[in-house]
Amino acid sequence: MRRRLSKTSYWAVGIFLLALAVRLVYLWQMKSSAWFDAPMMDAEYHDQWAQAIISGKDFTGGVFFRAPLYPYFLALVYRIFGHDYLIARLIQFLMGSFSCVLVYFLAKRIFNRRTAAIAGVAASLYGVLIYYDGELLIPVLLVFLDLVLILSLLWADQKPSYARWGVCGAVLGLSALARPNILLVGAALVVWMIIRSKNRGKAAGSKSLVCFVLGAILVVSPVTIRNYVRGHDLVLIASQGGMNFYIGNNAGSDGASAILPGARATWWGSYDDAREMAEKASGKSLKPSQVSRYWYIQGLKFATGEPFAFLKLMVKKFALFCNGNELSNNRDFYFFARSTLLLKLLIWRRIVYFPFGLMVPLAILGIILAHRERKKVVVLEIFLLFYMLSIILFFVTARYRVPLIPIFILFSAYAADRLIFQIKQRKFLELAKYAGVFLLVCIPVNLRIPGYSDSNPGQAHYALGVTYAERGDMIRAEEEYQAALSFDPAISEAYVNLASIYGDRGDHQRSLEYYQTALQMGADSAFVLYNIGIEYYNQGFMDQARESFESSLAIRDDNPQAHYLLGETYGRMQMPEQAIKQYQDAIRQDSSYAMPFYRLGMIYNQMGDRQKAIDNLEEFLRLWQGDREQVAKVVELVEKLRNATGP
Numbered sequence: 001m002r003r004r005l006s007k008t009s010y011w012a013v014g015i016f017l018l019a020l021a022v023r024l025v026y027l028w029q030m031k032s033s034a035w036f037d038a039p040m041m042d043a044e045y046h047d048q049w050a051q052a053i054i055s056g057k058d059f060t061g062g063v064f065f066r067a068p069l070y071p072y073f074l075a076l077v078y079r080i081f082g083h084d085y086l087i088a089r090l091i092q093f094l095m096g097s098f099s100c101v102l103v104y105f106l107a108k109r110i111f112n113r114r115t116a117a118i119a120g121v122a123a124s125l126y127g128v129l130i131y132y133d134g135e136l137l138i139p140v141l142l143v144f145l146d147l148v149l150i151l152s153l154l155w156a157d158q159k160p161s162y163a164r165w166g167v168c169g170a171v172l173g174l175s176a177l178a179r180p181n182i183l184l185v186g187a188a189l190v191v192w193m194i195i196r197s198k199n200r201g202k203a204a205g206s207k208s209l210v211c212f213v214l215g216a217i218l219v220v221s222p223v224t225i226r227n228y229v230r231g232h233d234l235v236l237i238a239s240q241g242g243m244n245f246y247i248g249n250n251a252g253s254d255g256a257s258a259i260l261p262g263a264r265a266t267w268w269g270s271y272d273d274a275r276e277m278a279e280k281a282s283g284k285s286l287k288p289s290q291v292s293r294y295w296y297i298q299g300l301k302f303a304t305g306e307p308f309a310f311l312k313l314m315v316k317k318f319a320l321f322c323n324g325n326e327l328s329n330n331r332d333f334y335f336f337a338r339s340t341l342l343l344k345l346l347i348w349r350r351i352v353y354f355p356f357g358l359m360v361p362l363a364i365l366g367i368i369l370a371h372r373e374r375k376k377v378v379v380l381e382i383f384l385l386f387y388m389l390s391i392i393l394f395f396v397t398a399r400y401r402v403p404l405i406p407i408f409i410l411f412s413a414y415a416a417d418r419l420i421f422q423i424k425q426r427k428f429l430e431l432a433k434y435a436g437v438f439l440l441v442c443i444p445v446n447l448r449i450p451g452y453s454d455s456n457p458g459q460a461h462y463a464l465g466v467t468y469a470e471r472g473d474m475i476r477a478e479e480e481y482q483a484a485l486s487f488d489p490a491i492s493e494a495y496v497n498l499a500s501i502y503g504d505r506g507d508h509q510r511s512l513e514y515y516q517t518a519l520q521m522g523a524d525s526a527f528v529l530y531n532i533g534i535e536y537y538n539q540g541f542m543d544q545a546r547e548s549f550e551s552s553l554a555i556r557d558d559n560p561q562a563h564y565l566l567g568e569t570y571g572r573m574q575m576p577e578q579a580i581k582q583y584q585d586a587i588r589q590d591s592s593y594a595m596p597f598y599r600l601g602m603i604y605n606q607m608g609d610r611q612k613a614i615d616n617l618e619e620f621l622r623l624w625q626g627d628r629e630q631v632a633k634v635v636e637l638v639e640k641l642r643n644a645t646g647p
Helices: 007-030 041-057 069-081 084-110 112-127 127-133 140-156 160-180 182-200 202-231 240-250 267-282 288-305 307-321 332-335 340-344 356-390 399-427 428-445 457-470 474-487 492-504 507-518 525-539 542-555 559-574 576-589 594-607 608-621 630-647
Strands: none
Touching: 007 084, 007 112, 007 140, 007 182, 007 340, 041 069, 041 140, 041 492, 069 084, 069 140, 084 112, 084 127, 084 140, 084 356, 084 399, 112 127, 112 399, 112 457, 127 140, 127 332, 127 340, 127 399, 127 630, 140 160, 140 182, 140 356, 160 202, 182 202, 202 542, 202 559, 240 267, 240 288, 267 288, 267 399, 267 428, 267 525, 288 307, 288 630, 307 356, 340 608, 356 399, 399 428, 399 507, 457 474, 492 507, 492 525, 525 542, 542 559, 559 576, 594 608, 608 630
16 A cells, blocks of 8 residues: 655655755856856865865865865765866755755744745745855855754754764764854753753763763864874864954954954965964964964953953944844855846845845744743754854854854744734734834844945955956956946955056056055055066066065065065176075975076076086976976086086
C-alpha cells in the first residue's frame, strides 16, 4: 500500500521549489551583470583564499585572521566543480532554498502550520536573503547553520540525550568557525541550560552541559591547534576580533564604517597597518593574538574613559541595527538591487524600507503576542537578543544582521497569523491594538538616520569602474570613475585610478593633475607619491621623480618597487652609490625580486668589481622568469666575466 505525502511534506517541497525558482530567476538576471565574475572586497578575499587552499598555498601566513569555514566550503566547491562562479552560486542557492524549508519546519514546530506556511513563503521571497545567497560571502552558510542549531536545540530540549546535546554543541562550533560572534549566543545558551537543569535534576543537566560544551570544543579545537602549530600563537579561531572591536568603539566611530582610524582602507593595507600601529605603540614585535588584544584594550579604554560617548555610540548602533536601511560596507546594496528586475521588486525604499522596515514591526508584535508560548520561543528570544548584542558590540552592517532575518520572519509570520485569525473572528478592538503596536514601531524603524544615506551612487559607480578596469575595459572604467566624481567629488581613489588610466595613455600632464587632486582629497599619500614618481620618471624628469620616490618611502618604507625605481632614477642621474643602496633595500624587502640583482650586477661590472657582478647576475638568472633573450645575454656576460677573472 502506497504512503501518501503529508501536507507537511507537500508544503516543504513547495517552499523549496518556490525558493529555488526565485533564486534561479535572480541567477539568470544577475549573470549579465559586470559584477557577476568580478568579486570585490570581502568576496574577492574569500575567492582568493579558496583558490589558495586548492592550490596548496599558505594564504594566511600563520594564524587565521578571519574565520576559515566559508573559504574552505568555497574551496570544496572549486575542488569538485572547478573555479566556476555560476556553479558556486547555484550551490549556494540550493543551500539558501533549503534554509527556507528549515524556516518552515521551525515555525511549524514552535507555532502552527499556517504560521509555518507564511514564514516559509516569506523566506523564499525575502530579497535580502536572495541577494546574499548569490554573493561569495558568509551569510548563506551562517543562516543554514544557525537554523540547524536552533532546530537541534529544540530537538534536544524536547527529548534530552547526551548525544543530542553534543550535536548541538558541534553545530554551534561549526557556526563559530564561520563567524565567531555566535559564541556569545553559546554562552547565553549555557546559562539557559543551567537554569533548565534545575527542573530536570542537576546531575543530568550537568552531563548535558558538558556534552554541549564538549561538542563545540571538538569542532573548534582543530582550528585552534592549527593556529598554534602554524603561527606559534594561541588563537581560538581568528585574530580579527580586537581590530573589529576598536573599529566599532572609538571616539571617531560612526558604528557602521569598517575602517580602522589611521589605516589604509584596503584589505591587506588595513591588516598591515593595524599590526604596525600596535607594534609601534607597544615598542616591540607582536603576535596576532597580541595585536588583537591591543585593539581590544584600546576599545575598552574608550568605553571606560568616555562612558557617555560609549553609551551614546551603543544607542546609535542599536538604532542602526533596528533601522530599515540596509547599510552596506562592500557593494552599494540599493544600487545593485536596481540592476536586476527581481531585486528591484523585492528591495526598495519609498514610504518604508521594504522588506526590513515592515518585517521588524511585525516581528516585535509577534514577540509580544507569543508571550503565551514563552517556553517554546525562549530559544528564539535568546538567539535574537544575544546575537544582536554580538553585532552591536562591534559595528552594524546589513550582512551582519542577515542570520537574524529568519528569526524576525518567524515572529512576523506569527503576528500575521494572529492578524488573520482576529480578522476572521471580527475582533476589531484587538486588531486596533495590534495596529497601534505596529505603527508605534514602524515609524521610528523607517526614519532616515542623519548621516547614513540609503545609497551612495558615487561609491557604487566607483566600484563598477574598478570592475570594468579589472576586465580591461578602460573606456567604461573611465566613464564610471567620472560618474562617481559627479556624485561625490571626494572619492580620492577615483582620482588615483583616472590618473593611472591617463598615464597609460600617455597623457602625463592630466595624470599628474589627477594625482595631485587625489593627494588633496586624502588618498594614500605613499601610494600616490609613488605613482607620481613613475609619471615623472617616464617623462624623463629625474629630479622630480627622485623627490617623489623619496617622499613616498619617507611615509612608508615597505615598497620594494619604489626602492627599485628610486635606484633606477639614481642610475640615470649618474649616482651609482645611491643606486646600489636602493637596489639592496629592494632586495632586503623582497629577496625574490629579480631586477635589482640584474641592475646591481651591471653597476658592479661598470665599477670593475667582477665577482660581485657575477654573484648578482647569477642570482638574477636563478630568479628571472622573463624572456629568454635577456637570459641568454646575461649568461653570455657572466661567462665573459668569469673568463676575465680567471680561475
